[in-house]
Amino acid sequence: MAKVTPFRGWRYNPAAVDDMAAVLCPPYDLITPQIQQALMDRHPLNVIHLEAGEGLDWSADPAGRYAETSERFEEWMRDGVLRQDAEPGYYLLRHGFTLGGLERSRLGLIACVGLEDYETRQVLPHEFTEAPAIRDRVTLMESVSANISPIMSIYRDAGNELEPVFQRVMAGTPEVDARDEYDTVTTMWRIANDEDIAAIAGFFERRPVFLADGHHRYEASRQYQIARHAEGADAPSKAHNFVMMTLISFDDPGLVVLPYHRNLSGLSDEQLARVNSRILEVFDAEPAGNRSAAEVVELVEERGRTGRVMAALTPDGAQLLTLRPSAIADDWGAMAVSEAWVLEEKILRPELGNRTLEHLGFLHDHEEAAAGVANGSLQMAFLMKPFPMDAFEDIVGQGQRLPRKSTFFYPKLPTGLVINRIDGEI
Numbered sequence: 001m002a003k004v005t006p007f008r009g010w011r012y013n014p015a016a017v018d019d020m021a022a023v024l025c026p027p028y029d030l031i032t033p034q035i036q037q038a039l040m041d042r043h044p045l046n047v048i049h050l051e052a053g054e055g056l057d058w059s060a061d062p063a064g065r066y067a068e069t070s071e072r073f074e075e076w077m078r079d080g081v082l083r084q085d086a087e088p089g090y091y092l093l094r095h096g097f098t099l100g101g102l103e104r105s106r107l108g109l110i111a112c113v114g115l116e117d118y119e120t121r122q123v124l125p126h127e128f129t130e131a132p133a134i135r136d137r138v139t140l141m142e143s144v145s146a147n148i149s150p151i152m153s154i155y156r157d158a159g160n161e162l163e164p165v166f167q168r169v170m171a172g173t174p175e176v177d178a179r180d181e182y183d184t185v186t187t188m189w190r191i192a193n194d195e196d197i198a199a200i201a202g203f204f205e206r207r208p209v210f211l212a213d214g215h216h217r218y219e220a221s222r223q224y225q226i227a228r229h230a231e232g233a234d235a236p237s238k239a240h241n242f243v244m245m246t247l248i249s250f251d252d253p254g255l256v257v258l259p260y261h262r263n264l265s266g267l268s269d270e271q272l273a274r275v276n277s278r279i280l281e282v283f284d285a286e287p288a289g290n291r292s293a294a295e296v297v298e299l300v301e302e303r304g305r306t307g308r309v310m311a312a313l314t315p316d317g318a319q320l321l322t323l324r325p326s327a328i329a330d331d332w333g334a335m336a337v338s339e340a341w342v343l344e345e346k347i348l349r350p351e352l353g354n355r356t357l358e359h360l361g362f363l364h365d366h367e368e369a370a371a372g373v374a375n376g377s378l379q380m381a382f383l384m385k386p387f388p389m390d391a392f393e394d395i396v397g398q399g400q401r402l403p404r405k406s407t408f409f410y411p412k413l414p415t416g417l418v419i420n421r422i423d424g425e426i
Contacts, residue, residue, distance in 0.1 A: 003114030004204035006088035009418035021178035047416030066143035089192040096185035106254025108246035137220035145423040147244040149415035151214030244420035260405040262382040288318035293370035304385035313381040
């Protein structure tokens with residue numbers, strides 16, 4: 001179903017950069033001014049100069065923001081800092097990282113994927129987007145005519161059909177093998193064998209891909225594509241009809257999804273009392289004792305394997321909340337599996353209406369959430385379990401989108417290994 005094709009990537013020239021770990025960066029949505037400066041200080045050729053330019057106010061008018069970025073990109077290509085591969089190929093990434101004291105790794109196939117309207121069901125989104133971030137990424141593409149960072153997407157390979165191809169490729173010498181100061185290991189091989197390329201392309205002709213991280217970049221690429229078509233450049237082989245992705249199998253043991261926790265602030269005493277009352281109508285509450293925030297998260301994840309569970313933190317302590325089967329209505333449908341959806345749609349929105357998002361916040365860090373409740377900056381926090389991938393595939397495969405901030409795929413993909421030009425032919 002998905003058109004997954006090789007491409008001639010632009011990559012750092014080893015003669016110009018002898019330490020690839022020093023020039024990689026996270027995708028734009030993780031970049032803060034402090035991170036930006038640290039990356040610029042790390043290496044003068046760090047790809048942060050292309051990914052985030054010199055300005056970080058994503059809500060501001062992006063007009064003219066990337067003029068200097070465009071000049072720098074042209075200079076790097078002209079001076080040989082970046083070189084384009086002579087022939088199309090795929091790129092296989094093994095991304096090693098440490099989480100919870102354990103070393104993990106995941107495999108990702110870097111490829112160009114045909115841009116499609118979501119209605120075709122070839123590329124499946126799971127979250128909604130916001131216009132300012134899309135506008136910013138469109139402006140970047142218009143300035144540099146390139147995808148600087150890959151979108152993370154997921155596919156199903158129940159029969160491990162691609163495993164022999166990947167193992168054969170990894171038996172060879174990698175093009176990149178870099179370790180940074182956080183012990184993140186980035187290893188990449190190029191796939192240029194005609195037989196392997198045909199096997200990969202044929203495999204994806206029978207499957208959709210699920211967007212994991214990068215919805216704004218995908219929709220920006222669609223806007224860029226549509227604008228080029230309006231100019232008359234609509235040949236299927238044009239590079240702007242594709243976007244660079246890193247594709248990871250659902251079954252990869254290194255595919256990690258962390259939870260997004262919720263918090264409430266700014267409610268009146270009356271509103272807070274009504275929210276608490278609604279919670280107890282839908283969930284059974286059990287005191288969590290003197291457990292730390294980390295221990296509560298572990299308990300939520302453990303209980304959540306067989307039930308629909310979250311925890312509520314208040315100034316009075318922590319409670320484990322288990323969804324009552326009797327509270328589930330028939331019209332909830334597949335979303336009943338999501339505690340976050342139940343919280344927002346069946347508890348908060350009936351009380352707060354259109355002002356729900358003025359009071360609802362999202363955090364990755366459970367310690368930060370607990371500290372906010374303890375110091376009074378947050379009235380309540382809800383510690384969630386990771387969204388289950390089987391439910392993710394089922395719900396998104398049906399064409400539905402998850403509640404906002406349902407997934408945090410960890411870690412983000414590195415930016416700078418390969419750049420995809422989107423002018424000319426693919």
